[in-house]
Amino acid sequence: MSGNPSTRVPSGKVAFVTGANGISGHAIVEHLIRTPESDWCKIIVTSRRPLESSWVDPRVEFVAIDFLKPAEIIVDQIKTICKDVTHAYFTSYVHSMDFSTLAKKNCPLFRNFLDAVDTACPNLERISLQTGGKVSDQQDRDSSHILTARQHYGMMFREAFTPFHEDMPRYEGPGSESIFYYEQEDDMARVQKRRNKWHYNVIRPMGIIGYTPQFNGMNEVVPLAQYFLICRELGETPKWPGNLRNYHRVEDQSYAPSIADLTVWATTQDHCKDEAFNHTNGDFILFKFLWGHLAKYFGVEVPSYSDMPDRDEPELDLLEWARGKEQVWKSIVEKYGGRADCFQTGGFAMLNWGFNPSLDIKTPFMSTVAKARKFGWTRLDDSYDAYCRSFQSYENAGILPCSRQFK
The missing domain is CATH 3.40.50.720 (NAD(P)-binding Rossmann-like Domain)
Structure with a gap:
């Protein structure tokens, strides 16, 4: 080029x-x-x-x-x-x-x-x-x-x-x-x-x-997929990695x-x-529904925390969880495809603060695209579907194993 x-x-x-x-x-x-x-x-x-x-x-x-x-x-x-x-x-x-x-x-x-x-x-x-x-x-x-x-x-x-x-x-x-x-x-x-x-x-x-073929610290799609796939490989139930207050958080994407x-x-x-x-995509997500949506995509079951009281402590520290999991990821890649070098602990560190913001935000963290609409921009995307589309892009590129093999 x-x-x-x-x-x-x-x-x-x-x-x-x-x-x-x-x-x-x-x-x-x-x-x-x-x-x-x-x-x-x-x-x-x-x-x-x-x-x-x-x-x-x-x-x-x-x-x-x-x-x-x-x-x-x-x-x-x-x-x-x-x-x-x-x-x-x-x-x-x-x-x-x-x-x-x-x-x-x-x-x-x-x-x-x-x-x-x-x-x-x-x-x-x-x-x-x-x-x-x-x-x-x-x-x-x-x-x-x-x-x-x-x-x-x-x-x-x-x-x-x-x-x-x-x-x-x-x-x-x-x-x-x-x-x-x-x-x-x-x-x-x-x-x-x-x-x-x-x-x-x-x-x-x-x-x-x-999607990007460059594994950077701000991309949550790859470590999210790795978390679910490794849990599936080990027979573990994927816990919600944030605190329960954020489990009920509404956000746009x-x-x-x-x-x-x-x-x-x-x-x-x-x-x-x-x-x-x-x-924004023009809609919003509720994290507890997103978590179930992702679990369905990867063919695993996740627990519900809806009836549990909110607390600030995370249910899981993803960075600690990721330590020592690189070999498990390599085993998944050997069996199902994908790239071993896309397992990077920095991605899990990013997910940690993404699911556990230490700021006490009381109002919904949302933006509006009303101005763009008034100027004539009309595109609308389903945010839940955007995650699946991104996973599929990484699968098509050979970076993640094809999810169809797990279903």
């Missing part, structure tokens, strides 16, 4: 997608390659590491870029291949379980990207920045301090009106410095004023469900192909210039 860029004059839009190994970036590329060439004539993709996907579409060209390098170095890398770019999609993200460090990496990451595309892409029309509405928190084990980030609306710091809407005022109290999305949006507005030529969109998804659909749609609509849009 690498090589000399075409010298012909583009007859359609040219996309530049960062973070192509990530869930959202991968979904945007998948969305774009399903469009006609007359609409998108070239799709330039980038990541820090070599691509895990093998897109055969000849419009796709890959360039390896580390956006933590100085902008002038990045400009030299992209000034030829990206000279015709019209639409730039930024989904890159540096993850750390120490959320206090996220701003130190992710703000320069985006700032360098902005400086580079503003300089090297004279035909640029639109930039899309993906931020988020999903809350993330981590309890510092050495103190009572909670590290928080990755939630635009400041739900972790205040009793906010719900569902969240795009024009909700920013949170400016203690801890607001951890919400690095504010700085990213301000940087985008600042750089936009240099030439005052291109426009932007901000897309704010909730908890993301989807964002399916990656749907995020891609909204992102590309918004950035190609003239009336959506310089607008932010929340993303």
Whole structure:
């Protein structure tokens, strides 16, 4: 997919997608390659590491870029291949379980990207920045301090009106410095004023469900499947890994192909210039029903906790449970297929705080897509089905064993 860029004059839009190994970036590329060439004539993709996907579409060209390098170095890398770019999609993200460090990496990451595309892409029309509405928190084990980030609306710091809407005022109290999305949006507005030529969109998804061949720390689908499949292999009953208060929690979700659909749609609509849009699937989940839905998919029985009183202690520590299970996973792969190297303890650590948020959130943690609907976006996805679709994508890719063999 690498090589000399075409010298012909583009007859359609040219996309530049960062973070192509990530869930959202991968979904945007998948969305774009399903469009006609007359609409998108070239799709330039980038990541820090070599691509895990093998897109055969000849419009796709890959360039390896580390956006933590100085902008002038990045400009030299992209000034030829990206000279015709019209639409730039930024989904890159540096993850750390120490959320206090996220701003130190992710703000320069985006700032360098902005400086580079503003300089090297004279035909640029639109930039899309993906931020988020999903809350993330981590309890510092050495103190009572909670590290928080990755939630635009400041739900972790205040009793906010719900569902969240795009024009909700920013949170400016203690801890607001951890919400690095504010700085990213301000940087985008600042750089936009240099030439005052291109426009932007901000897309704010909730908890993301989807497929990527890169095993990253923010993807819950793979460790969820491994938990159920290993329990099945060992004859164990899959316990609910959260506390019982969260067993009854209501939340909305964002399916990656749907995020891609909204992102590309918004950035190609003239009336959506310089607008932010929340993303959800348009429905919601109740975690106790999700747990039963997942159990049915993997052909196992799970206990019901509906009649038990709420308590804050988790029913199971997934990270502790995962210790020593790698050999069991390898045995499953040898018998049924899949990839042994996709078993990573970091995924179970992520699930731990996903099912056990230490924040005392009393209001439903939900966002609204009413604004996107008013602007004309109409897609709707079933969130329960999105999990099954994501499992099936990993099975089709040979990363997870085919679930049909277990039924």
